Amino acid sequence: MTDPDDHLIHYFRQVYDTTRKYLRDLTEENAKLCALIHTLERELDRERKVRLRIEERVAAIDAERQAYLKRYLEVEAQNANVSNLYVATLRLHGSIDHNDVLAAIHEIIINLVGCEELAVFELPVQGSTLFLSSSHGIDRTPLERVPVGVGTIGECAASGRTFIATATGAPNSAGAGPEANLTACVPLMVEGVVTGAVAIFRLLGHKPGLEPMDHELFSLIGSHAATALYCTSAVEHTGARRSLRARAVSEIP
Amino acid sequence: MDPQPKAKILVVDDSSTVLIMEELLLRRKYEVVKATGGMQALRLAAEQRPDLILLDIVMPDIDGLETCRLLRGMEATKATPIIMVTTRGEQKTMAAAYANGATDYVTKPIDHKDLLDKVERCLGARG
Numbered sequence: 001m002t003d004p005d006d007h008l009i010h011y012f013r014q015v016y017d018t019t020r021k022y023l024r025d026l027t028e029e030n031a032k033l034c035a036l037i038h039t040l041e042r043e044l045d046r047e048r049k050v051r052l053r054i055e056e057r058v059a060a061i062d063a064e065r066q067a068y069l070k071r072y073l074e075v076e077a078q079n080a081n082v083s084n085l086y087v088a089t090l091r092l093h094g095s096i097d098h099n100d101v102l103a104a105i106h107e108i109i110i111n112l113v114g115c116e117e118l119a120v121f122e123l124p125v126q127g128s129t130l131f132l133s134s135s136h137g138i139d140r141t142p143l144e145r146v147p148v149g150v151g152t153i154g155e156c157a158a159s160g161r162t163f164i165a166t167a168t169g170a171p172n173s174a175g176a177g178p179e180a181n182l183t184a185c186v187p188l189m190v191e192g193v194v195t196g197a198v199a200i201f202r203l204l205g206h207k208p209g210l211e212p213m214d215h216e217l218f219s220l221i222g223s224h225a226a227t228a229l230y231c232t233s234a235v236e237h238t239g240a241r242r243s244l245r246a247r248a249v250s251e252i253p
Numbered sequence: 254m255d256p257q258p259k260a261k262i263l264v265v266d267d268s269s270t271v272l273i274m275e276e277l278l279l280r281r282k283y284e285v286v287k288a289t290g291g292m293q294a295l296r297l298a299a300e301q302r303p304d305l306i307l308l309d310i311v312m313p314d315i316d317g318l319e320t321c322r323l324l325r326g327m328e329a330t331k332a333t334p335i336i337m338v339t340t341r342g343e344q345k346t347m348a349a350a351y352a353n354g355a356t357d358y359v360t361k362p363i364d365h366k367d368l369l370d371k372v373e374r375c376l377g378a379r380g
Contacts, residue, residue: 080365087274094269107270114362116340206342206360 117201188226291315325354
């Protein structure tokens with residue numbers, strides 16, 4: 001017969017041993033979990049760094065993309081400007097007929113600058129008065145003859161400097177009467193000598209003001225239109241065009 | 254495999270400056286046919302059957318609005334997209350252009366990107 005106390009003692013010992021084993025297992029498990037947490041934290045830290053590097057790379061690629069887009073738009077605008085200048089040059093030097101050159105100047109100002117009110121003046125050698133050679137969309141009468149040095153247009157011819165109205169759409173401070181709506185006046189110059197002027201009045205209604213491209217076109221008109229007009233006048237005076245035509249006719253089989 | 258044929262664009266303007274500029278702008282991607290007036294445009298449209306027409310409004314023989322109306326009456330061009338190209342950017346002119354059958358419009362001086370976008374959109378819509 002076993003003593004009930006022995007039985008109880010045995011039972012408590014068993015419970016004690018089991019609990020101790022359980023505690024040991026738990027401690028071991030806890031140590032493993034701590035190690036795992038430590039590994040995972042290291043892993044997480046590494047992943048965070050990788051993510052940060054990827055985010056930085058994405059930001060750099062995005063910045064690069066933005067820069068390329070900006071550059072693309074700039075190149076596209078530059079390309080448009082160059083093609084406009086090419087077309088203008090082609091038109092100005094595409095004929096030896098004086099009237100064709102005048103028509104080309106009109107077309108450039110109407111279609112590339114965006115103005116349907118313009119006047120082209122020419123200044124004879126040693127002359128002191130600008131003569132209106134052609135115009136579009138304006139009353140010719142008050143501008144048929146403009147003395148050099150008088151008014152904005154005359155002053156432009158005297159100084160050889162391009163006039164640009166100060167504020168977009170604002171009345172021109174220098175001008176009144178026929179010059180009231182003057183937006184720009186470009187002197188025509190051949191080898192540093194003024195040979196005429198191109199006056200540009202009101203811009204088209206939907207064009208708010210002059211753009212950088214217009215200044216490029218003015219510069220081109222000031223030199224190339226001047227040369228083209230001067231040369232075509234010279235060709236007409238020398239009769240070279242008639243000779244050329246005669247040669248062309250003689251070469252027809 | 255044969256490359257896809259280029260879409261054909263008829264450009265109509267009495268200004269050589271505009272014709273040269275439009276041709277420069279379009280010829281890389283499209284076949285360009287040029288006309289200097291409304292009458293020539295009607296003839297070329299019937300002969301060439303363009304995929305799109307760029308039409309100036311102010312022209313000496315038949316103006317662009319009338320040309321547009323006549324093009325809409327022709328079998329060959331009744332559904333062809335027509336983009337009006339004009340210095341007259343005001344509402345009244347544009348309303349008249351749409352009433353005569355225009356698909357869209359661009360104003361002069363031509364913004365190259367705007368024109369190319371509209372051409373592509375019209376040709377895309379045509380399918």
